[in-house]
Amino acid sequence: MTKHDLSLFSAVQSAEAIQNGRISSEALVEACLKRIEETDSVIRAWAYLDASVALDQAREMDRIRKAGRATGPLHGVPVGLKDIVDTNDMPTQRGTTIFSGRRSETDARLVEHLREAGAVIMGKTKTTEFAFMHPTDTTNPFNSARTPGGSSSGSAAAVAARHVPLAIGTQTGGSVIRPASFCGVYGFKPTQGTISRTGVFRTSVSLDQVGGFANSLEDIALLTDVISGYDQSDPASFARPRARMLEAAQAEVPVEPNIAWLDFPFDDRLDVDTVEGLDAVIDGLGGQVERFSASPQLSDLINVHKTIYDYEIRQNMAEISENHWLAISTEMQSAINRGAEISVTQYEDALVVMASARSFFTEYFNDFDAILAPSAKGEAVPLNAGHTGDSVFCLAWTLAGLPCLTLPFLVGQNDLPIGVQLIGAVEEDDRLLRTASWVQRSLNAQEQQGE
């Protein structure tokens, strides 16, 4: 045992300490495993975890370092993977009994990047069924009677509970941002196409996007740098340079950023503590935030999202639903049935609106560095609500493929975390992260002044 609890180390800190030989990856992974052992009977974040598989990787990374061979940016740092991300050494069961014990022979492309970076693949974190709506049994680390949010339930919970400093999630609606908000961690879904989806279960080719969870802005930026990359076999992937995320998260803004707030008709769903908290954030940013009303076209994007999602999930679930209809949830059955009611024309019209939304936002971010928005309705909803929360505050941004980041800044009336969302321009994730760093420093300074 070391005198520090290594499970509290950040990823940036851990990687540096391992590279300098001050701590071993084995000790770090052991500390994380201990934390998991102590708390996962309640939190239930892990769908698959084999301590020996994780420790073998950690020892290998320690051997490499001791031999003076090359180390990677996540050398020896454990990472959790949502249970829809394939690896060649662990099952990937997609949150359904239909795929119990399923193993892939190949790693997802993003797992190749993690291994090349020296990361330890800790295990698979629980996902809602097929990364859609039907909840898993994971509980919120802040309150075991609440949901961690979904669909990346286990990844958000595992990072919040310090089981791992980093975890991978995916977002088709709000499945990174909302669980991060509910669990009080940083969540980041970069520009669509930044991270490859090869080897990740597909629900919607137009909407599925990969993101991650961490306990600091630097950590989430470092993770994103590592897993970003061009992959011609993913139709959304772009053959251009990726933003340098960690560099951006550590940079100063050249001038104070311009931030927009858009009022949407569905803002009436926000809890009162969320509204108050966001108002305080806006006040705290000293006049840098301008408020506007969202146009009816913008507000309607949530319906466009629904059309595309229902239509595509039915396509992607075709074979599974044909063979296992009774083994899929009623939530999924309903979506598939809704998808069947959507005509090709309706779907194609929705794709056209999606494309025009993307053009609209490209123009929009000429005037603004970021949009400030709610991450979720409020605090995590009770488990007995039977769902993982409302994704409405994420749909428009996800549809437009914009980079979305949630910062764990607020606390609600039940002392549970509430996130603050920042949305940026496509392929300008670096500008978004610089802006977020400024927002964070400004609010921290404000808070200290207030004390």
Added chain:
Amino acid sequence: MTKHDLSLFSAVQSAEAIQNGRISSEALVEACLKRIEETDSVIRAWAYLDASVALDQAREMDRIRKAGRATGPLHGVPVGLKDIVDTNDMPTQRGTTIFSGRRSETDARLVEHLREAGAVIMGKTKTTEFAFMHPTDTTNPFNSARTPGGSSSGSAAAVAARHVPLAIGTQTGGSVIRPASFCGVYGFKPTQGTISRTGVFRTSVSLDQVGGFANSLEDIALLTDVISGYDQSDPASFARPRARMLEAAQAEVPVEPNIAWLDFPFDDRLDVDTVEGLDAVIDGLGGQVERFSASPQLSDLINVHKTIYDYEIRQNMAEISENHWLAISTEMQSAINRGAEISVTQYEDALVVMASARSFFTEYFNDFDAILAPSAKGEAVPLNAGHTGDSVFCLAWTLAGLPCLTLPFLVGQNDLPIGVQLIGAVEEDDRLLRTASWVQRSLNAQEQQGE
């Protein structure tokens, strides 16, 4: 036109100047195209070059930069690809009429990395037939009556002639190191498995390795950083961090390195100017070089190499040779015929020796930072010799998968370049590059003192 001839810029310099907006990628690519236009009727380095395809990429990289979007480490810098490396936008014809006009639908994995780095894929450079022995019509930029070496003939010639600052080659015997030596450029083949071979024509799964050409140590290191990466679909690729090449090339050695020289029986093939030049290098390194005699086992590795190469090339050429026997060269026909004479047992025995050679060298490099060796017999051989030179001085190192680097330090009796080879430990390419940088500085200092 700018006042500088941009085709003389290094890759590191160009990438920096483009990122800072001091030059455009379009101007750089235009300068390279002009240089090609002026000299390629004699050099004949290019198998495929479409100025508009190259310029379109350059303009796109300029647009990205001007829009303030992310730039890559080779942003706007043109790179030539040996004509066995697939791209989805150009033919890949493998130096044979059998594949005239052949196009791939996919990019090689290393091309994905180049595009993600912002590189401009300039075109395809000429290769010997199937990257084996039968020469192409490319001439040496220093003397058009001489070979550029092979098999990566066009890549070495194009970099030497300043058609492009960087080009990709492959080495199964000595196909990066020898042409680099003949053309007076830096050639580097990193540790086997550092760079993916997916999308690169296979002649030998055990021996084929990817490398590159440049006009400086920093440039070759930067190129290698960009194209390195884990790829599970390549059986030689390793799931571990890669050495940071550019950082190493710019680093100081912690102590003066220990360098070994091994005398081989086949050293009697060396030209007298090569022997004298290498002796001067050894003298110049002030006692840091120890001379040994290679053991008979080490000397025999060249035969082990031949057994594996002939056996595997026959396997990989099976379908082509069956359908196109008359269209393949006599050199290739002979190799296939030799391969047919090798028994499975002989082949498997050779693989066992190869594995033991790898273990041997792992131990060996505990005592030495690098091996100093000839890159080739001497100056480039005349074209009318009908071959691209002798690869014997590369075979043992290639067989053992060691990182090999050639530095353009010597000049022969006909004023043609002769390279100096440095070989390092597996997966310690950074140590090799640091050592090379020290060698370079030491010899430069020596030369200035001598003047």
